[in-house]
Amino acid sequence: MNPLIHAKNSVKRHGGCVDDYLPIHHWMDQTKLHVADLRHRVVLHNSFGVGLCEDKFGFYLTNSDGKKVSVRKVAEEHVIEDIGFIPSLDHALKYTPITSVEAPRLRKVVIVKESE
Numbered sequence: 173m174n175p176l177i178h179a180k181n182s183v184k185r186h187g188g189c190v191d192d193y194l195p196i197h198h199w200m201d202q203t204k205l206h207v208a209d210l211r212h213r214v215v216l217h218n219s220f221g222v223g224l225c226e227d228k229f230g231f232y233l234t235n236s237d238g239k240k241v242s243v244r245k246v247a248e249e250h251v252i253e254d255i256g257f258i259p260s261l262d263h264a265l266k267y268t269p270i271t272s273v274e275a276p277r278l279r280k281v282v283i284v285k286e287s288e
Contacts, residue, residue: 175201178250185249188235193246196229200250214268217254220261222247 175197182193200221203212215221225247232240251258 192235218264
């Protein structure tokens with residue numbers, strides 16, 4: 173989903189206008205500029221990314237209707253619209269392999285599988 177559609181959904185939920193929410197949704201999807209497929213979501217579409225969004229934009233925004241809206245709620249809604257739930261950062265990185273690029277001096281990687 174693109175930032176404009178996310179912003180329109182925010183207007184339906186919280187009132188105001190698209191421009192009230194577009195900066196948040198552009199920020200959440202900024203990684204698309206560097207990874208042009210669904211993997212871009214690993215970076216900010218998780219609980220850590222939601223927290224960073226709140227750090228960037230503050231706890232609340234006041235929309236053009238004068239309504240105080242939680243930035244965390246808007247970011248959480250963005251993630252849920254895209255992937256259906258809000259993963260932890262650990263969950264988002266769980267299946268991301270560590271290679272010699274990320275850890276060139278790493279001699280041995282131990283992968284522990286969860287018991288089924």
